[in-house]
Amino acid sequence: MRLIRVAAAGLLLVSASVFAAEAAAPYTLLKGEWEQGGLLIGKAAPGSKLSFEGQTLKLSDDGRFVIGLDRDAKPEVELRITPPGGVAIVETHDVAKREWDVQALTGIEPKFVDPPAKVQKRIAAEQVIIKRARTRDTAIDDFATPFIWPAKGRISGVFGSQRVLNGKPKSPHYGVDVAVPVGTPLVAAAGGIVSLAEPDLYFTGGTVFIDHGHGLQSVMVHMSRLDVKVGDRIEQGQQVGLSGATGRVTGPHLHWGLYWFEQKVDAQKHTGPMPAN
Ligand SMILES: [Zn+2]
Structure with missing residues:
Protein backbone atom coordinates (compact mmCIF):
# COMPACT_ATOMS: atom_id res chain seq x y z
CA MET A 1 0.00 0.00 0.00
CA ARG A 2 1.17 3.50 -0.75
CA LEU A 3 -0.15 6.57 1.01
CA ILE A 4 -0.23 10.11 -0.22
CA ARG A 5 -1.61 12.96 1.82
CA VAL A 6 -2.99 15.83 -0.17
CA ALA A 7 -4.52 19.19 0.68
CA ALA A 8 -7.90 20.05 -0.74
CA ALA A 9 -6.17 21.77 -3.65
CA GLY A 10 -4.20 18.60 -4.35
CA LEU A 11 -0.88 19.90 -3.03
CA LEU A 12 1.41 17.14 -1.83
CA LEU A 13 2.27 18.00 1.75
CA VAL A 14 4.56 15.23 2.94
CA SER A 15 6.30 12.23 1.48
CA ALA A 16 4.78 8.82 2.10
CA SER A 17 7.56 7.79 4.48
CA VAL A 18 7.26 10.93 6.60
CA PHE A 19 3.50 10.52 6.67
CA ALA A 20 3.63 6.86 7.69
CA ALA A 21 5.79 7.71 10.68
CA GLU A 22 3.82 10.67 11.87
CA ALA A 23 0.10 10.03 11.49
CA ALA A 24 -2.39 7.52 12.81
CA ALA A 25 -4.15 5.33 10.25
CA PRO A 26 -7.26 7.07 8.92
CA TYR A 27 -9.34 3.90 9.42
CA THR A 28 -9.17 0.35 10.79
CA LEU A 29 -9.75 -2.64 8.57
CA LEU A 30 -12.07 -4.92 10.59
CA LYS A 31 -12.44 -7.73 8.07
CA GLY A 32 -11.45 -8.86 4.59
CA GLU A 33 -8.45 -8.79 2.31
CA TRP A 34 -7.35 -6.78 -0.69
CA GLU A 35 -7.84 -9.60 -3.15
CA GLN A 36 -10.14 -10.42 -6.04
CA GLY A 37 -13.59 -11.33 -4.68
CA GLY A 38 -12.69 -9.76 -1.31
CA LEU A 39 -15.18 -7.97 0.90
CA LEU A 40 -13.68 -5.37 3.21
CA ILE A 41 -15.35 -3.97 6.31
CA GLY A 42 -13.65 -0.93 7.80
CA LYS A 43 -14.16 1.69 10.45
CA ALA A 44 -13.17 5.33 10.14
CA ALA A 45 -13.73 8.28 12.42
CA PRO A 46 -17.45 9.16 12.27
CA GLY A 47 -17.92 12.03 9.86
CA SER A 48 -15.02 11.01 7.61
CA LYS A 49 -15.53 11.26 3.86
CA LEU A 50 -14.56 8.19 1.86
CA SER A 51 -14.49 7.33 -1.77
CA PHE A 52 -13.37 4.17 -3.50
CA GLU A 53 -12.40 4.35 -7.15
CA GLY A 54 -14.29 7.63 -7.37
CA GLN A 55 -17.47 6.23 -5.78
CA THR A 56 -18.62 7.90 -2.56
CA LEU A 57 -19.02 5.42 0.31
CA LYS A 58 -21.70 5.60 2.96
CA LEU A 59 -20.50 5.61 6.55
CA SER A 60 -22.66 4.26 9.37
CA ASP A 61 -23.14 6.46 12.44
CA ASP A 62 -20.20 4.74 14.12
CA GLY A 63 -17.98 5.05 11.02
CA ARG A 64 -18.26 1.60 9.46
CA PHE A 65 -18.12 1.11 5.71
CA VAL A 66 -17.91 -1.72 3.18
CA ILE A 67 -16.02 -2.20 -0.08
CA GLY A 68 -16.37 -5.12 -2.48
CA LEU A 69 -13.63 -6.20 -4.87
CA ASP A 70 -14.94 -7.92 -7.95
CA ARG A 71 -13.81 -11.37 -9.11
CA ASP A 72 -12.04 -9.52 -11.91
CA ALA A 73 -10.95 -6.47 -9.89
CA LYS A 74 -7.99 -4.66 -11.44
CA PRO A 75 -4.53 -5.01 -9.85
CA GLU A 76 -4.55 -1.59 -8.20
CA VAL A 77 -7.37 0.39 -6.60
CA GLU A 78 -7.63 3.74 -4.86
CA LEU A 79 -9.29 4.63 -1.56
CA ARG A 80 -9.55 8.27 -0.57
CA ILE A 81 -10.26 9.19 3.05
CA THR A 82 -10.80 12.65 4.49
CA PRO A 83 -11.02 12.57 8.29
CA PRO A 84 -13.28 15.19 9.87
CA GLY A 85 -11.46 18.52 9.65
CA GLY A 86 -8.44 16.85 8.06
CA VAL A 87 -6.87 16.65 4.64
CA ALA A 88 -7.52 13.89 2.13
CA ILE A 89 -5.39 10.78 2.31
CA VAL A 90 -5.15 8.69 -0.82
CA GLU A 91 -4.27 5.01 -0.43
CA THR A 92 -3.32 2.91 -3.40
CA HIS A 93 -3.80 -0.80 -2.76
CA ASP A 94 -2.57 -3.77 -4.71
CA VAL A 95 -5.36 -6.32 -5.27
CA ALA A 96 -4.10 -9.90 -5.09
CA LYS A 97 -4.99 -11.95 -8.13
CA ARG A 98 -6.70 -15.31 -7.54
CA GLU A 99 -6.80 -18.43 -9.63
CA TRP A 100 -10.21 -19.72 -10.69
CA ASP A 101 -11.39 -23.24 -11.43
ZN1 LIG B 1 -24.38 -21.59 -8.58
Missing part, protein backbone atom coordinates in the same frame (compact mmCIF):
# COMPACT_ATOMS: atom_id res chain seq x y z
CA VAL A 102 -12.72 -24.22 -14.81
CA GLN A 103 -15.73 -26.53 -14.61
CA ALA A 104 -17.29 -28.35 -17.55
CA LEU A 105 -21.02 -29.09 -17.35
CA THR A 106 -22.85 -31.14 -19.92
CA GLY A 107 -26.46 -32.11 -20.35
CA ILE A 108 -27.77 -28.56 -19.94
CA GLU A 109 -30.93 -27.96 -21.92
CA PRO A 110 -29.88 -26.06 -25.07
CA LYS A 111 -32.44 -23.30 -24.35
CA PHE A 112 -30.37 -22.28 -21.33
CA VAL A 113 -26.99 -22.35 -23.08
CA ASP A 114 -28.22 -20.29 -26.01
CA PRO A 115 -31.54 -18.74 -25.03
CA PRO A 116 -33.87 -18.67 -28.05
CA ALA A 117 -34.61 -15.29 -29.63
CA LYS A 118 -38.15 -15.22 -28.24
CA VAL A 119 -36.94 -15.14 -24.64
CA GLN A 120 -34.31 -12.42 -25.19
CA LYS A 121 -36.91 -9.76 -24.47
CA ARG A 122 -37.90 -11.46 -21.22
CA ILE A 123 -34.25 -11.79 -20.17
CA ALA A 124 -33.60 -8.11 -20.94
CA ALA A 125 -36.64 -7.05 -18.87
CA GLU A 126 -35.45 -9.19 -15.97
CA GLN A 127 -31.98 -7.64 -16.16
CA VAL A 128 -33.54 -4.21 -15.63
CA ILE A 129 -35.30 -5.38 -12.45
CA ILE A 130 -32.11 -7.01 -11.19
CA LYS A 131 -29.98 -3.95 -11.89
CA ARG A 132 -32.47 -1.66 -10.15
CA ALA A 133 -32.29 -3.86 -7.03
CA ARG A 134 -28.51 -4.09 -7.16
CA THR A 135 -27.80 -0.38 -7.33
CA ARG A 136 -29.57 0.45 -4.05
CA ASP A 137 -27.41 2.23 -1.46
CA THR A 138 -29.41 1.87 1.73
CA ALA A 139 -28.45 3.45 5.05
CA ILE A 140 -28.72 0.33 7.22
CA ASP A 141 -25.66 -1.30 8.76
CA ASP A 142 -26.45 -5.02 8.77
CA PHE A 143 -23.55 -5.38 6.31
CA ALA A 144 -21.14 -5.14 9.23
CA THR A 145 -22.49 -8.15 11.18
CA PRO A 146 -20.87 -11.57 10.74
CA PHE A 147 -22.79 -13.56 8.13
CA ILE A 148 -24.18 -17.06 8.64
CA TRP A 149 -24.78 -19.72 5.98
CA PRO A 150 -28.33 -19.62 4.58
CA ALA A 151 -28.35 -23.43 4.40
CA LYS A 152 -26.00 -26.18 5.53
CA GLY A 153 -24.75 -28.83 3.15
CA ARG A 154 -21.92 -29.92 0.89
CA ILE A 155 -20.40 -27.13 -1.17
CA SER A 156 -20.83 -28.26 -4.77
CA GLY A 157 -19.69 -25.15 -6.60
CA VAL A 158 -17.31 -22.33 -5.68
CA PHE A 159 -17.08 -18.64 -6.46
CA GLY A 160 -15.22 -17.51 -9.53
CA SER A 161 -15.18 -20.76 -11.44
CA GLN A 162 -15.69 -20.56 -15.16
CA ARG A 163 -18.34 -22.89 -16.50
CA VAL A 164 -18.19 -24.51 -19.87
CA LEU A 165 -21.76 -25.51 -20.71
CA ASN A 166 -22.12 -28.21 -23.32
CA GLY A 167 -18.64 -27.22 -24.51
CA LYS A 168 -19.35 -23.48 -24.65
CA PRO A 169 -17.55 -21.12 -22.19
CA LYS A 170 -20.02 -18.99 -20.26
CA SER A 171 -19.77 -16.16 -17.75
CA PRO A 172 -18.06 -17.06 -14.46
CA HIS A 173 -19.89 -18.51 -11.46
CA TYR A 174 -20.50 -15.70 -9.01
CA GLY A 175 -21.96 -17.61 -6.11
CA VAL A 176 -21.35 -20.62 -3.94
CA ASP A 177 -23.50 -23.69 -4.47
CA VAL A 178 -24.78 -25.72 -1.52
CA ALA A 179 -26.15 -29.16 -2.36
CA VAL A 180 -29.51 -29.30 -0.57
CA PRO A 181 -32.67 -31.17 -1.55
CA VAL A 182 -35.74 -29.34 -2.85
CA GLY A 183 -37.74 -27.90 0.04
CA THR A 184 -34.82 -27.14 2.40
CA PRO A 185 -35.53 -24.02 4.50
CA LEU A 186 -33.28 -21.09 3.54
CA VAL A 187 -32.55 -18.36 6.05
CA ALA A 188 -31.23 -14.81 5.83
CA ALA A 189 -27.43 -14.68 6.19
CA ALA A 190 -27.78 -11.33 7.90
CA GLY A 191 -30.55 -8.86 8.57
CA GLY A 192 -31.74 -6.58 5.83
CA ILE A 193 -34.53 -5.51 3.54
CA VAL A 194 -35.83 -7.67 0.70
CA SER A 195 -34.96 -5.81 -2.50
CA LEU A 196 -36.09 -8.42 -5.02
CA ALA A 197 -38.44 -11.38 -4.70
CA GLU A 198 -39.27 -13.02 -8.03
CA PRO A 199 -40.70 -16.54 -8.21
CA ASP A 200 -39.67 -17.28 -11.80
CA LEU A 201 -36.72 -15.52 -13.44
CA TYR A 202 -35.45 -17.15 -16.63
CA PHE A 203 -31.95 -18.12 -15.49
CA THR A 204 -32.31 -18.11 -11.72
CA GLY A 205 -35.90 -19.28 -11.14
CA GLY A 206 -37.20 -18.34 -7.68
CA THR A 207 -34.90 -15.47 -6.65
CA VAL A 208 -34.53 -13.34 -3.52
CA PHE A 209 -32.14 -10.43 -2.95
CA ILE A 210 -31.59 -9.12 0.57
CA ASP A 211 -30.17 -5.62 0.93
CA HIS A 212 -27.83 -5.50 3.95
CA GLY A 213 -26.99 -1.82 3.49
CA HIS A 214 -24.30 0.31 1.84
CA GLY A 215 -24.58 -1.64 -1.42
CA LEU A 216 -24.05 -5.12 0.01
CA GLN A 217 -26.68 -7.64 -1.06
CA SER A 218 -27.05 -11.37 -0.77
CA VAL A 219 -28.75 -13.34 -3.50
CA MET A 220 -30.49 -16.73 -3.28
CA VAL A 221 -31.64 -18.43 -6.45
CA HIS A 222 -33.28 -21.60 -7.82
CA MET A 223 -35.81 -21.42 -4.95
CA SER A 224 -39.03 -23.45 -5.01
CA ARG A 225 -40.93 -21.17 -2.63
CA LEU A 226 -40.57 -17.55 -1.50
CA ASP A 227 -41.78 -16.54 1.96
CA VAL A 228 -40.90 -12.83 1.66
CA LYS A 229 -41.81 -9.87 -0.52
CA VAL A 230 -39.99 -6.71 -1.60
CA GLY A 231 -39.72 -4.21 1.24
CA ASP A 232 -39.90 -6.77 4.07
CA ARG A 233 -37.47 -6.17 6.91
CA ILE A 234 -35.95 -9.52 7.90
CA GLU A 235 -33.56 -10.58 10.62
CA GLN A 236 -30.56 -12.87 10.51
CA GLY A 237 -31.66 -16.51 10.56
CA GLN A 238 -35.24 -15.75 9.52
CA GLN A 239 -36.65 -18.12 6.90
CA VAL A 240 -36.80 -16.57 3.44
CA GLY A 241 -38.21 -19.56 1.53
CA LEU A 242 -37.37 -23.05 0.36
CA SER A 243 -34.61 -24.32 -1.91
CA GLY A 244 -35.44 -25.82 -5.26
CA ALA A 245 -34.29 -26.56 -8.76
CA THR A 246 -35.86 -23.70 -10.71
CA GLY A 247 -34.20 -21.81 -13.58
CA ARG A 248 -30.96 -23.00 -15.18
CA VAL A 249 -29.90 -25.94 -13.03
CA THR A 250 -28.63 -29.46 -13.41
CA GLY A 251 -30.15 -30.47 -10.08
CA PRO A 252 -31.49 -29.12 -6.78
CA HIS A 253 -29.16 -26.80 -4.90
CA LEU A 254 -28.92 -23.37 -3.34
CA HIS A 255 -26.89 -20.87 -5.32
CA TRP A 256 -25.96 -18.10 -2.92
CA GLY A 257 -23.98 -14.98 -3.77
CA LEU A 258 -22.88 -11.61 -2.45
CA TYR A 259 -22.81 -8.42 -4.45
CA TRP A 260 -21.43 -5.02 -3.55
CA PHE A 261 -23.40 -2.95 -6.02
CA GLU A 262 -22.45 -4.68 -9.27
CA GLN A 263 -19.17 -6.11 -7.97
CA LYS A 264 -19.31 -9.85 -7.46
CA VAL A 265 -17.64 -10.92 -4.20
CA ASP A 266 -16.89 -14.28 -2.61
CA ALA A 267 -19.68 -15.19 -0.17
CA GLN A 268 -17.84 -18.28 1.07
CA LYS A 269 -14.72 -16.33 2.01
CA HIS A 270 -16.76 -13.71 3.78
CA THR A 271 -18.85 -16.21 5.76
CA GLY A 272 -16.14 -18.72 6.65
CA PRO A 273 -16.21 -22.51 6.87
CA MET A 274 -19.49 -24.40 6.50
CA PRO A 275 -20.65 -25.57 9.96
CA ALA A 276 -20.43 -29.34 10.49
CA ASN A 277 -24.17 -29.88 10.92
Whole structure:
Protein backbone atom coordinates (compact mmCIF):
# COMPACT_ATOMS: atom_id res chain seq x y z
CA MET A 1 0.00 0.00 0.00
CA ARG A 2 1.17 3.50 -0.75
CA LEU A 3 -0.15 6.57 1.01
CA ILE A 4 -0.23 10.11 -0.22
CA ARG A 5 -1.61 12.96 1.82
CA VAL A 6 -2.99 15.83 -0.17
CA ALA A 7 -4.52 19.19 0.68
CA ALA A 8 -7.90 20.05 -0.74
CA ALA A 9 -6.17 21.77 -3.65
CA GLY A 10 -4.20 18.60 -4.35
CA LEU A 11 -0.88 19.90 -3.03
CA LEU A 12 1.41 17.14 -1.83
CA LEU A 13 2.27 18.00 1.75
CA VAL A 14 4.56 15.23 2.94
CA SER A 15 6.30 12.23 1.48
CA ALA A 16 4.78 8.82 2.10
CA SER A 17 7.56 7.79 4.48
CA VAL A 18 7.26 10.93 6.60
CA PHE A 19 3.50 10.52 6.67
CA ALA A 20 3.63 6.86 7.69
CA ALA A 21 5.79 7.71 10.68
CA GLU A 22 3.82 10.67 11.87
CA ALA A 23 0.10 10.03 11.49
CA ALA A 24 -2.39 7.52 12.81
CA ALA A 25 -4.15 5.33 10.25
CA PRO A 26 -7.26 7.07 8.92
CA TYR A 27 -9.34 3.90 9.42
CA THR A 28 -9.17 0.35 10.79
CA LEU A 29 -9.75 -2.64 8.57
CA LEU A 30 -12.07 -4.92 10.59
CA LYS A 31 -12.44 -7.73 8.07
CA GLY A 32 -11.45 -8.86 4.59
CA GLU A 33 -8.45 -8.79 2.31
CA TRP A 34 -7.35 -6.78 -0.69
CA GLU A 35 -7.84 -9.60 -3.15
CA GLN A 36 -10.14 -10.42 -6.04
CA GLY A 37 -13.59 -11.33 -4.68
CA GLY A 38 -12.69 -9.76 -1.31
CA LEU A 39 -15.18 -7.97 0.90
CA LEU A 40 -13.68 -5.37 3.21
CA ILE A 41 -15.35 -3.97 6.31
CA GLY A 42 -13.65 -0.93 7.80
CA LYS A 43 -14.16 1.69 10.45
CA ALA A 44 -13.17 5.33 10.14
CA ALA A 45 -13.73 8.28 12.42
CA PRO A 46 -17.45 9.16 12.27
CA GLY A 47 -17.92 12.03 9.86
CA SER A 48 -15.02 11.01 7.61
CA LYS A 49 -15.53 11.26 3.86
CA LEU A 50 -14.56 8.19 1.86
CA SER A 51 -14.49 7.33 -1.77
CA PHE A 52 -13.37 4.17 -3.50
CA GLU A 53 -12.40 4.35 -7.15
CA GLY A 54 -14.29 7.63 -7.37
CA GLN A 55 -17.47 6.23 -5.78
CA THR A 56 -18.62 7.90 -2.56
CA LEU A 57 -19.02 5.42 0.31
CA LYS A 58 -21.70 5.60 2.96
CA LEU A 59 -20.50 5.61 6.55
CA SER A 60 -22.66 4.26 9.37
CA ASP A 61 -23.14 6.46 12.44
CA ASP A 62 -20.20 4.74 14.12
CA GLY A 63 -17.98 5.05 11.02
CA ARG A 64 -18.26 1.60 9.46
CA PHE A 65 -18.12 1.11 5.71
CA VAL A 66 -17.91 -1.72 3.18
CA ILE A 67 -16.02 -2.20 -0.08
CA GLY A 68 -16.37 -5.12 -2.48
CA LEU A 69 -13.63 -6.20 -4.87
CA ASP A 70 -14.94 -7.92 -7.95
CA ARG A 71 -13.81 -11.37 -9.11
CA ASP A 72 -12.04 -9.52 -11.91
CA ALA A 73 -10.95 -6.47 -9.89
CA LYS A 74 -7.99 -4.66 -11.44
CA PRO A 75 -4.53 -5.01 -9.85
CA GLU A 76 -4.55 -1.59 -8.20
CA VAL A 77 -7.37 0.39 -6.60
CA GLU A 78 -7.63 3.74 -4.86
CA LEU A 79 -9.29 4.63 -1.56
CA ARG A 80 -9.55 8.27 -0.57
CA ILE A 81 -10.26 9.19 3.05
CA THR A 82 -10.80 12.65 4.49
CA PRO A 83 -11.02 12.57 8.29
CA PRO A 84 -13.28 15.19 9.87
CA GLY A 85 -11.46 18.52 9.65
CA GLY A 86 -8.44 16.85 8.06
CA VAL A 87 -6.87 16.65 4.64
CA ALA A 88 -7.52 13.89 2.13
CA ILE A 89 -5.39 10.78 2.31
CA VAL A 90 -5.15 8.69 -0.82
CA GLU A 91 -4.27 5.01 -0.43
CA THR A 92 -3.32 2.91 -3.40
CA HIS A 93 -3.80 -0.80 -2.76
CA ASP A 94 -2.57 -3.77 -4.71
CA VAL A 95 -5.36 -6.32 -5.27
CA ALA A 96 -4.10 -9.90 -5.09
CA LYS A 97 -4.99 -11.95 -8.13
CA ARG A 98 -6.70 -15.31 -7.54
CA GLU A 99 -6.80 -18.43 -9.63
CA TRP A 100 -10.21 -19.72 -10.69
CA ASP A 101 -11.39 -23.24 -11.43
CA VAL A 102 -12.72 -24.22 -14.81
CA GLN A 103 -15.73 -26.53 -14.61
CA ALA A 104 -17.29 -28.35 -17.55
CA LEU A 105 -21.02 -29.09 -17.35
CA THR A 106 -22.85 -31.14 -19.92
CA GLY A 107 -26.46 -32.11 -20.35
CA ILE A 108 -27.77 -28.56 -19.94
CA GLU A 109 -30.93 -27.96 -21.92
CA PRO A 110 -29.88 -26.06 -25.07
CA LYS A 111 -32.44 -23.30 -24.35
CA PHE A 112 -30.37 -22.28 -21.33
CA VAL A 113 -26.99 -22.35 -23.08
CA ASP A 114 -28.22 -20.29 -26.01
CA PRO A 115 -31.54 -18.74 -25.03
CA PRO A 116 -33.87 -18.67 -28.05
CA ALA A 117 -34.61 -15.29 -29.63
CA LYS A 118 -38.15 -15.22 -28.24
CA VAL A 119 -36.94 -15.14 -24.64
CA GLN A 120 -34.31 -12.42 -25.19
CA LYS A 121 -36.91 -9.76 -24.47
CA ARG A 122 -37.90 -11.46 -21.22
CA ILE A 123 -34.25 -11.79 -20.17
CA ALA A 124 -33.60 -8.11 -20.94
CA ALA A 125 -36.64 -7.05 -18.87
CA GLU A 126 -35.45 -9.19 -15.97
CA GLN A 127 -31.98 -7.64 -16.16
CA VAL A 128 -33.54 -4.21 -15.63
CA ILE A 129 -35.30 -5.38 -12.45
CA ILE A 130 -32.11 -7.01 -11.19
CA LYS A 131 -29.98 -3.95 -11.89
CA ARG A 132 -32.47 -1.66 -10.15
CA ALA A 133 -32.29 -3.86 -7.03
CA ARG A 134 -28.51 -4.09 -7.16
CA THR A 135 -27.80 -0.38 -7.33
CA ARG A 136 -29.57 0.45 -4.05
CA ASP A 137 -27.41 2.23 -1.46
CA THR A 138 -29.41 1.87 1.73
CA ALA A 139 -28.45 3.45 5.05
CA ILE A 140 -28.72 0.33 7.22
CA ASP A 141 -25.66 -1.30 8.76
CA ASP A 142 -26.45 -5.02 8.77
CA PHE A 143 -23.55 -5.38 6.31
CA ALA A 144 -21.14 -5.14 9.23
CA THR A 145 -22.49 -8.15 11.18
CA PRO A 146 -20.87 -11.57 10.74
CA PHE A 147 -22.79 -13.56 8.13
CA ILE A 148 -24.18 -17.06 8.64
CA TRP A 149 -24.78 -19.72 5.98
CA PRO A 150 -28.33 -19.62 4.58
CA ALA A 151 -28.35 -23.43 4.40
CA LYS A 152 -26.00 -26.18 5.53
CA GLY A 153 -24.75 -28.83 3.15
CA ARG A 154 -21.92 -29.92 0.89
CA ILE A 155 -20.40 -27.13 -1.17
CA SER A 156 -20.83 -28.26 -4.77
CA GLY A 157 -19.69 -25.15 -6.60
CA VAL A 158 -17.31 -22.33 -5.68
CA PHE A 159 -17.08 -18.64 -6.46
CA GLY A 160 -15.22 -17.51 -9.53
CA SER A 161 -15.18 -20.76 -11.44
CA GLN A 162 -15.69 -20.56 -15.16
CA ARG A 163 -18.34 -22.89 -16.50
CA VAL A 164 -18.19 -24.51 -19.87
CA LEU A 165 -21.76 -25.51 -20.71
CA ASN A 166 -22.12 -28.21 -23.32
CA GLY A 167 -18.64 -27.22 -24.51
CA LYS A 168 -19.35 -23.48 -24.65
CA PRO A 169 -17.55 -21.12 -22.19
CA LYS A 170 -20.02 -18.99 -20.26
CA SER A 171 -19.77 -16.16 -17.75
CA PRO A 172 -18.06 -17.06 -14.46
CA HIS A 173 -19.89 -18.51 -11.46
CA TYR A 174 -20.50 -15.70 -9.01
CA GLY A 175 -21.96 -17.61 -6.11
CA VAL A 176 -21.35 -20.62 -3.94
CA ASP A 177 -23.50 -23.69 -4.47
CA VAL A 178 -24.78 -25.72 -1.52
CA ALA A 179 -26.15 -29.16 -2.36
CA VAL A 180 -29.51 -29.30 -0.57
CA PRO A 181 -32.67 -31.17 -1.55
CA VAL A 182 -35.74 -29.34 -2.85
CA GLY A 183 -37.74 -27.90 0.04
CA THR A 184 -34.82 -27.14 2.40
CA PRO A 185 -35.53 -24.02 4.50
CA LEU A 186 -33.28 -21.09 3.54
CA VAL A 187 -32.55 -18.36 6.05
CA ALA A 188 -31.23 -14.81 5.83
CA ALA A 189 -27.43 -14.68 6.19
CA ALA A 190 -27.78 -11.33 7.90
CA GLY A 191 -30.55 -8.86 8.57
CA GLY A 192 -31.74 -6.58 5.83
CA ILE A 193 -34.53 -5.51 3.54
CA VAL A 194 -35.83 -7.67 0.70
CA SER A 195 -34.96 -5.81 -2.50
CA LEU A 196 -36.09 -8.42 -5.02
CA ALA A 197 -38.44 -11.38 -4.70
CA GLU A 198 -39.27 -13.02 -8.03
CA PRO A 199 -40.70 -16.54 -8.21
CA ASP A 200 -39.67 -17.28 -11.80
CA LEU A 201 -36.72 -15.52 -13.44
CA TYR A 202 -35.45 -17.15 -16.63
CA PHE A 203 -31.95 -18.12 -15.49
CA THR A 204 -32.31 -18.11 -11.72
CA GLY A 205 -35.90 -19.28 -11.14
CA GLY A 206 -37.20 -18.34 -7.68
CA THR A 207 -34.90 -15.47 -6.65
CA VAL A 208 -34.53 -13.34 -3.52
CA PHE A 209 -32.14 -10.43 -2.95
CA ILE A 210 -31.59 -9.12 0.57
CA ASP A 211 -30.17 -5.62 0.93
CA HIS A 212 -27.83 -5.50 3.95
CA GLY A 213 -26.99 -1.82 3.49
CA HIS A 214 -24.30 0.31 1.84
CA GLY A 215 -24.58 -1.64 -1.42
CA LEU A 216 -24.05 -5.12 0.01
CA GLN A 217 -26.68 -7.64 -1.06
CA SER A 218 -27.05 -11.37 -0.77
CA VAL A 219 -28.75 -13.34 -3.50
CA MET A 220 -30.49 -16.73 -3.28
CA VAL A 221 -31.64 -18.43 -6.45
CA HIS A 222 -33.28 -21.60 -7.82
CA MET A 223 -35.81 -21.42 -4.95
CA SER A 224 -39.03 -23.45 -5.01
CA ARG A 225 -40.93 -21.17 -2.63
CA LEU A 226 -40.57 -17.55 -1.50
CA ASP A 227 -41.78 -16.54 1.96
CA VAL A 228 -40.90 -12.83 1.66
CA LYS A 229 -41.81 -9.87 -0.52
CA VAL A 230 -39.99 -6.71 -1.60
CA GLY A 231 -39.72 -4.21 1.24
CA ASP A 232 -39.90 -6.77 4.07
CA ARG A 233 -37.47 -6.17 6.91
CA ILE A 234 -35.95 -9.52 7.90
CA GLU A 235 -33.56 -10.58 10.62
CA GLN A 236 -30.56 -12.87 10.51
CA GLY A 237 -31.66 -16.51 10.56
CA GLN A 238 -35.24 -15.75 9.52
CA GLN A 239 -36.65 -18.12 6.90
CA VAL A 240 -36.80 -16.57 3.44
CA GLY A 241 -38.21 -19.56 1.53
CA LEU A 242 -37.37 -23.05 0.36
CA SER A 243 -34.61 -24.32 -1.91
CA GLY A 244 -35.44 -25.82 -5.26
CA ALA A 245 -34.29 -26.56 -8.76
CA THR A 246 -35.86 -23.70 -10.71
CA GLY A 247 -34.20 -21.81 -13.58
CA ARG A 248 -30.96 -23.00 -15.18
CA VAL A 249 -29.90 -25.94 -13.03
CA THR A 250 -28.63 -29.46 -13.41
CA GLY A 251 -30.15 -30.47 -10.08
CA PRO A 252 -31.49 -29.12 -6.78
CA HIS A 253 -29.16 -26.80 -4.90
CA LEU A 254 -28.92 -23.37 -3.34
CA HIS A 255 -26.89 -20.87 -5.32
CA TRP A 256 -25.96 -18.10 -2.92
CA GLY A 257 -23.98 -14.98 -3.77
CA LEU A 258 -22.88 -11.61 -2.45
CA TYR A 259 -22.81 -8.42 -4.45
CA TRP A 260 -21.43 -5.02 -3.55
CA PHE A 261 -23.40 -2.95 -6.02
CA GLU A 262 -22.45 -4.68 -9.27
CA GLN A 263 -19.17 -6.11 -7.97
CA LYS A 264 -19.31 -9.85 -7.46
CA VAL A 265 -17.64 -10.92 -4.20
CA ASP A 266 -16.89 -14.28 -2.61
CA ALA A 267 -19.68 -15.19 -0.17
CA GLN A 268 -17.84 -18.28 1.07
CA LYS A 269 -14.72 -16.33 2.01
CA HIS A 270 -16.76 -13.71 3.78
CA THR A 271 -18.85 -16.21 5.76
CA GLY A 272 -16.14 -18.72 6.65
CA PRO A 273 -16.21 -22.51 6.87
CA MET A 274 -19.49 -24.40 6.50
CA PRO A 275 -20.65 -25.57 9.96
CA ALA A 276 -20.43 -29.34 10.49
CA ASN A 277 -24.17 -29.88 10.92
ZN1 LIG B 1 -24.38 -21.59 -8.58
